[in-house]
Amino acid sequence: MHVPDGFIDAPVSAATGVVAAAAIAVSLRGARREQGGTSRASEVERGGERTAPLAGLVAAFIFAVQMLNFPVAAGTSGHLLGGALAAILVGPYTGVLCVSVVLLMQGILFADGGLTALGVNITDMALTTTVVAYAVFRVLVKVLPRSRRSITVASFVAALLSVPAAALVFTLVYALGGTTDVSIGKVATAMIGVHVLIGVGEAAITALTVGAVIAVRPDLVYGARGLEQRLKLRVNGELVDAPAAEPVPVAARSHRKVWITGLAASLLLAGFVSFYASSNPDGLEKVAADQGIDQKAKEHASADSPLADYGVKDVEDARLSGGLAGVIGVGVTVVAGSGVFWVVRRRRSADVSSSQAA
Structure with missing residues (x-):
């Protein structure tokens, strides 16, 4: 659903730019709280250690999976948007930043x-x-x-509904600033219809990923915090809450295995599996061509990028070219994402230190 240049006029593009900038600013502040995990100073470090290691990795994983277009209808494909997955794994504010990092890398490096x-x-x-x-x-x-x-069930439903919601928002934006004179009703019907189907794929990917992480490390899933059931003991014929277990120190539960596994999976998906992705246009591209809203589309400013269209320039072998581009993309995204969240984490630690000093 990557909107190219020329679909939306300059005033509305500028207005959405302001909205996006405001959302990122709010998310930066919110991510500092999410990576703190709790308002209690004694638990701040533990909460942050749960979220921070995954944030850059989630951005890289979303980048990798977005390369895997899957068929949804005759001549149409879809791909992960990633907002639901990121929000559930690392929190909504951090999730906005994760997807924004992916979109920035795709726009600058890959002309997408x-x-x-x-x-x-x-x-x-x-x-x-x-x-x-x-x-x-x-x-x-x-x-x-x-x-x-x-x-897992909640993740499936949430992801399923998020995709047609995004299609509806695009339709509203196009109604305000579309550069061609087309029937908005037809655009809305086509966009929402195809993106309901894409939402099924989004839901499956999100639920499988969340389910896999929660099966091995539920403490790393932001959306699972506070949902633990207290163990019940029968005392004198009555059920009572068992004493709470002592929290496992962060140092005793390394994130290294999860991080390495996630990065390896991202590299495999982007570097190898992506070659077998559907070559059909995605939902927005198909609707744009069918409804004529792509008549004033402009060539991308980064069309001459060495990595444009997810291929390495001057590498003739298509499999090798796409695989190298995917691996580079994962590497750049995980570095950029980790850098952003390292800064957020540092700011959070500085705030905690200042509060304790005061």
């Missing part, structure tokens, strides 16, 4: 998503999907039984 449309893409793919998905997820985990299976 227009640079003047970056505000549109962040508003649509990062902000909308994250907010909608996490809101739905929180409602569901409150009404469903408190279990790991419920978190």
